Amino acid sequence: MKRKLIIAGNWKMNKTALEAEGLVKDLVSNIGSVQKTDVVICPPFTALETVGRLIDGTPIALGAQNMHWEEKGAFTGEISADMLKALGCRYVILGHSERRQYFGETDEGVNKKLRAALEAGLQPIVCVGETLKEREARVTEKVLSDQLKGVFRNFAVEELGDVILAYEPVWAIGTGRTASPQQAAQVHRFIRGILGDLFTPHWAQGLRIQYGGSVKPENIRNLLAEVNIDGALVGGASLDNGPFARIVAVAEEMSR
Numbered sequence: 624m625k626r627k628l629i630i631a632g633n634w635k636m637n638k639t640a641l642e643a644e645g646l647v648k649d650l651v652s653n654i655g656s657v658q659k660t661d662v663v664i665c666p667p668f669t670a671l672e673t674v675g676r677l678i679d680g681t682p683i684a685l686g687a688q689n690m691h692w693e694e695k696g697a698f699t700g701e702i703s704a705d706m707l708k709a710l711g712c713r714y715v716i717l718g719h720s721e722r723r724q725y726f727g728e729t730d731e732g733v734n735k736k737l738r739a740a741l742e743a744g745l746q747p748i749v750c751v752g753e754t755l756k757e758r759e760a761r762v763t764e765k766v767l768s769d770q771l772k773g774v775f776r777n778f779a780v781e782e783l784g785d786v787i788l789a790y791e792p793v794w795a796i797g798t799g800r801t802a803s804p805q806q807a808a809q810v811h812r813f814i815r816g817i818l819g820d821l822f823t824p825h826w827a828q829g830l831r832i833q834y835g836g837s838v839k840p841e842n843i844r845n846l847l848a849e850v851n852i853d854g855a856l857v858g859g860a861s862l863d864n865g866p867f868a869r870i871v872a873v874a875e876e877m878s879r
């Protein structure tokens with residue numbers, strides 16, 4: 624089955640709205656005519672409005688890095704799915720390992736966020752991945768299968784729409800250590816298999832699974848050469864126009 628490649632840039636807690644402006648203007652002139660690849664930029668909440676305005680009318684889509692599962696109410700410091708939609712967001716990253724690691728996010732919470740995001744019409748990018756300790760203890764598959772079962776608990780396949788999954792081995796995030804394309808592809812196949820069992824093999828075949836973890840222009844080609852790798856979630860290399868534009872250009876060239 625043909626799956627459209629998707630490259631998303633996760634800026635994390637980087638760039639003021641003013642700083643974002645320069646970067647996005649450069650990105651629009653470099654990759655604003657991308658056709659075959661889905662490209663998403665996920666700036667911090669405070670730059671969503673600025674970035675959204677600058678990419679309006681281009682094929683680049685806007686995404687957020689997190690949201691709360693409630694629609695509104697007394698949740699100081701939180702942001703709802705509707706608020707993101709109102710700013711023009713189409714995507715939202717859910718369950719990033721930094722949220723799990725530093726802010727106590729659990730599969731149960733990600734499960735609630737997933738439901739809220741889908742109900743609001745946002746396209747979720749759901750992150751899963753094992754730590755170095757877990758990989759070394761050879762429990763990667765168990766960890767991933769628990770995460771997937773937890774995050775997708777009580778969903779029917781018809782409710783899932785165009786969910787995107789991001790496999791991000793925690794030991795490869797921001798460390799400069801990338802999973803080898805073969806290592807990543809093996810896990811992607813495993814994830815597709817688990818989700819095929821949980822839902823339907825047909826749905827799992829159509830699911831796009833991004834790889835994330837120190838993706839750079841130098842390694843993207845070999846990663847995308849694997850048929851089970853359908854794009855990338857890019858952290859550090861999305862903070863500069865040059866590397867991010869080069870990653871997108873390779874994806875565009877390798878489009879399926």
Ligand code: PEP
Nearest residue numbers: 796797835836837858859
């Ligand atoms: C990420 O933040 O999702 C990520 C993969 O970061 P980096 O590319 O910097 O490893």
